[in-house]
Amino acid sequence: MNAGAPLLTVEDLRVEFQTRTQLVRAVRGVSFSLGREKLGIVGESGSGKSQTGRAILRLVAPPGRVTAKKLEFDGIDLMATGEAQMRDIRGKRIAMVLQDPKFSLNPVMTVGKQIAEAYRAHASADRAAAKQRALDMLRAVKMREPERVYAAYPHELSGGMGQRAMIAMMLATEPDLLIADEPTSALDVTVQLQVLAILDDLVSQRGMGLIFISHDLNLVASFCDRVLVMYAGRVVESLRASELGQAKHSYTQGLLAALPRIDKPVKELVVLKRDPAWAGERP
Amino acid sequence: MSADAAMLAVEDLHVRFGDVHAVRGVSFAVGGGESFGIVGESGSGKTTVLRAVAGLYDEWTGTIRVAGRVVGKSRDRAFRKLAQMVFQDPYGSLHPRHTVDRVLAEPLAIHGQGDAEARIEASLQAVGLGPEFRFRYPHQLSGGQRQRVAIARALILEPRVMLLDEPTSSLDVSVQAEILNLLSRLRAERGLTYILVTHNLAVVAHLCGRLVVMNQGRIVEAMTVEQLRARAPREAYTRQLLRASMGYDREAARGLETFD
Amino acid sequence: MTTAAHTPEGWREWLNAAAPRSRAQARLGQAYQSWRGFRRNPLAIVGLCIILGLLLVAALAPVLTNQSPFAQELAERLRAPDGEHWFGMDELGRDIFTRIIYGARITLMIVVLVAIIVAPVGLIVGTTAGYFGGWFDVVLMRVTDIFLAFPRLILALAFVSALGPGIENAVIAIALTAWPPYARIARAETLTIRNADFISAARMSGASSLRILFSHVIPLCLSSVIVRVTLDMAGIILIAAGLGFLGLGAQPPSPEWGAMIASGRKFLLDQWWVATLPGLAICTVSLGFNLLGDGLRDVLDPKQQ
Numbered sequence: 001m002n003a004g005a006p007l008l009t010v011e012d013l014r015v016e017f018q019t020r021t022q023l024v025r026a027v028r029g030v031s032f033s034l035g036r037e038k039l040g041i042v043g044e045s046g047s048g049k050s051q052t053g054r055a056i057l058r059l060v061a062p063p064g065r066v067t068a069k070k071l072e073f074d075g076i077d078l079m080a081t082g083e084a085q086m087r088d089i090r091g092k093r094i095a096m097v098l099q100d101p102k103f104s105l106n107p108v109m110t111v112g113k114q115i116a117e118a119y120r121a122h123a124s125a126d127r128a129a130a131k132q133r134a135l136d137m138l139r140a141v142k143m144r145e146p147e148r149v150y151a152a153y154p155h156e157l158s159g160g161m162g163q164r165a166m167i168a169m170m171l172a173t174e175p176d177l178l179i180a181d182e183p184t185s186a187l188d189v190t191v192q193l194q195v196l197a198i199l200d201d202l203v204s205q206r207g208m209g210l211i212f213i214s215h216d217l218n219l220v221a222s223f224c225d226r227v228l229v230m231y232a233g234r235v236v237e238s239l240r241a242s243e244l245g246q247a248k249h250s251y252t253q254g255l256l257a258a259l260p261r262i263d264k265p266v267k268e269l270v271v272l273k274r275d276p277a278w279a280g281e282r283p
Numbered sequence: 284m285s286a287d288a289a290m291l292a293v294e295d296l297h298v299r300f301g302d303v304h305a306v307r308g309v310s311f312a313v314g315g316g317e318s319f320g321i322v323g324e325s326g327s328g329k330t331t332v333l334r335a336v337a338g339l340y341d342e343w344t345g346t347i348r349v350a351g352r353v354v355g356k357s358r359d360r361a362f363r364k365l366a367q368m369v370f371q372d373p374y375g376s377l378h379p380r381h382t383v384d385r386v387l388a389e390p391l392a393i394h395g396q397g398d399a400e401a402r403i404e405a406s407l408q409a410v411g412l413g414p415e416f417r418f419r420y421p422h423q424l425s426g427g428q429r430q431r432v433a434i435a436r437a438l439i440l441e442p443r444v445m446l447l448d449e450p451t452s453s454l455d456v457s458v459q460a461e462i463l464n465l466l467s468r469l470r471a472e473r474g475l476t477y478i479l480v481t482h483n484l485a486v487v488a489h490l491c492g493r494l495v496v497m498n499q500g501r502i503v504e505a506m507t508v509e510q511l512r513a514r515a516p517r518e519a520y521t522r523q524l525l526r527a528s529m530g531y532d533r534e535a536a537r538g539l540e541t542f543d
Numbered sequence: 544m545t546t547a548a549h550t551p552e553g554w555r556e557w558l559n560a561a562a563p564r565s566r567a568q569a570r571l572g573q574a575y576q577s578w579r580g581f582r583r584n585p586l587a588i589v590g591l592c593i594i595l596g597l598l599l600v601a602a603l604a605p606v607l608t609n610q611s612p613f614a615q616e617l618a619e620r621l622r623a624p625d626g627e628h629w630f631g632m633d634e635l636g637r638d639i640f641t642r643i644i645y646g647a648r649i650t651l652m653i654v655v656l657v658a659i660i661v662a663p664v665g666l667i668v669g670t671t672a673g674y675f676g677g678w679f680d681v682v683l684m685r686v687t688d689i690f691l692a693f694p695r696l697i698l699a700l701a702f703v704s705a706l707g708p709g710i711e712n713a714v715i716a717i718a719l720t721a722w723p724p725y726a727r728i729a730r731a732e733t734l735t736i737r738n739a740d741f742i743s744a745a746r747m748s749g750a751s752s753l754r755i756l757f758s759h760v761i762p763l764c765l766s767s768v769i770v771r772v773t774l775d776m777a778g779i780i781l782i783a784a785g786l787g788f789l790g791l792g793a794q795p796p797s798p799e800w801g802a803m804i805a806s807g808r809k810f811l812l813d814q815w816w817v818a819t820l821p822g823l824a825i826c827t828v829s830l831g832f833n834l835l836g837d838g839l840r841d842v843l844d845p846k847q848q
Contacts, residue, residue: 044456045426045455159325188482189324189482189524189527190324190524190527193527193532193535194536194539196531197533197536197537200531215456218529218530219530219531222530223530223531255457258460259456259460259485260460260463260488260489260490261489262488262512262514262528262529263512263514265488265508265512268467269460269489270460271457271460271464272457337743337747338746339743339746360749363747367748368743368744368747370740370743371740372740375739375740375741376739376743376744377741378741378745379763380763384569385566389748389750390749393748393749394749415562418563418566418569419561419562419563419569420569420573436748437747440748
């Protein structure tokens, strides 16, 4: 982390959805700050981890409403920026990678062209330079035959290659912050390892900040620097990834105990007993 | 184990979809009451093996023997009462417009089994669901509850073999623990034979006694869970899979190889 | 059922129960949820009211008017609307209000007959083609394509001129031209359902293809077909009216709305009411079906949710 101000400061972030019958509070007062590091957000489905990631980019779809005391990215108040400026920030300075590349890539455009277009949308480059950039990015995400991938359509790529192409597209503009929402959940473990190694290099070599959203505790513990554990829209615990094993909060402990382990056989897994107190006061 | 004594014996199974040779000569045998794992990455053919055994494909060759009887392409009622399946996605395996009651009543009606009331209630109870769940629709259930209903459906014909296709991989960790405990308990109580297909080595280690590792439609290695726990696989492919499953590891990522 | 269920709140609670205690309660609870969704759309309610109004008018025709739709008062021909004859008189001195009311029965008959022919035929052709696939699918779908290739009114015209004019033949002609889109919808839905795990599960429990089709596939295709039927009703009424207008549908003196417009068109400039009022009736009912269809789509079609 650099000595100056953090890259991203989030204070009291809330995301609410007014449905027909009730107000759903998906995120209830999340605060954290991020430097040029790998921050993991873990939680079960419905914990609000994905909505937190989307809210930073102001991508929460209506009827969702985002409020925050402070949402500051590199000196820019994200709550106060207009939609036009936000579009410029998205993709250029903050990028997002989602779980399934099938839904994020345009199926009728070649992968290379999409990367080049994404680059040209944010940087003033001519076609040739954009193509060169796209090929460089494909090489950077360890594609073996960048020219072939450049000319391929998304359906011609495997899941792992599609996800790497997606990352190449997101990184073409050299963003300062990457929000990755379950980027490897749909991938095989070996491919997951490759994708993570690419992200790891980008953080350590380019000084990018990374928010890594995942349900996989082991993965986050081994990959990230710091971990936020979310439950029912709140951060219940924040700790160093290497110290996840010594978690204090009974929810984190419960989750860890519920995981089957290769090396530690148990006859019966410990079942998580949910404590209403974890969710905090209900308004 | 000899093929005759086994509850399930598969010999030289090949599955082809058009030009794609998805399963290339797979053989294994599982004894009665045993829990057997098939592990592999996507495209390894593990689910295809399970579905061929279940009789959901026609395009296979080889021999499949269940409880000593050779089964053909189309399965009779006796087979249905012998082997049942639990699917990966609890959201896709229950009909969205059928209540739990109807889901459980249908197999009984097809097989002309009486005493449906009592059997439905008993099977719900066996998977830890109270009678209040009986008339609910799938959308009124959580993922874990749906998977319990799917297990109850598989159990209601009182099969001896359960084919489990990634039964917990789309569930949250805490719910996965509950379902794994349920599966362990049911096997102990009823002496069931499990064939578990998964990509998750920890789940196999927890639930199974023996396993095979598949890659590119072939069995790479057969091993016991003790060998897995000791991290002592013979094959390089299995070693790599095991290492990648342990979480992020810079060194392991650098040394990745492709196995064709 | 408990005694509390006899108050409106009790009923609502019973219908909304998260844990229904019987099949009937589960089913009614589902229906109630759909109704609550439907009720939130005011336009759909307008459509529903129009269609209910059409049903009432058709059922209560003799109560709503004491005249006969065929009684002629030649002395009063082309009389303008007034307090006695609200919609005026036509060229043969028949009361237009009475004729429109009785015409509602004809319209309703056409709509119901077409619906009960078209929906099952389309559903069965589409689901069997989609479920079994292979040459079965190829043959059924090419036949469907042949029917789809013709403009509907033209094909209906050809059928009616071959079968002879008349309301029954008009219904048969419309039905023959209307089923192919239903078969297409049902097939497309079946293709997505066919490989679902719940179908595999049904096969695992030994269900026959017939059972899978009727108890698993068709119920899921049904809602989009119902929506489509309702939305198509407007078109069907217009085609029926078109055939009537061209003299190929209902024959005089039957008070069919299209035929009424045809006979009134000669007087359109001077005696506007003769053609315009049946036209408005067609318009209203078509609109009603369209609004109802839109509302039903919102609650029934799972893809919209």
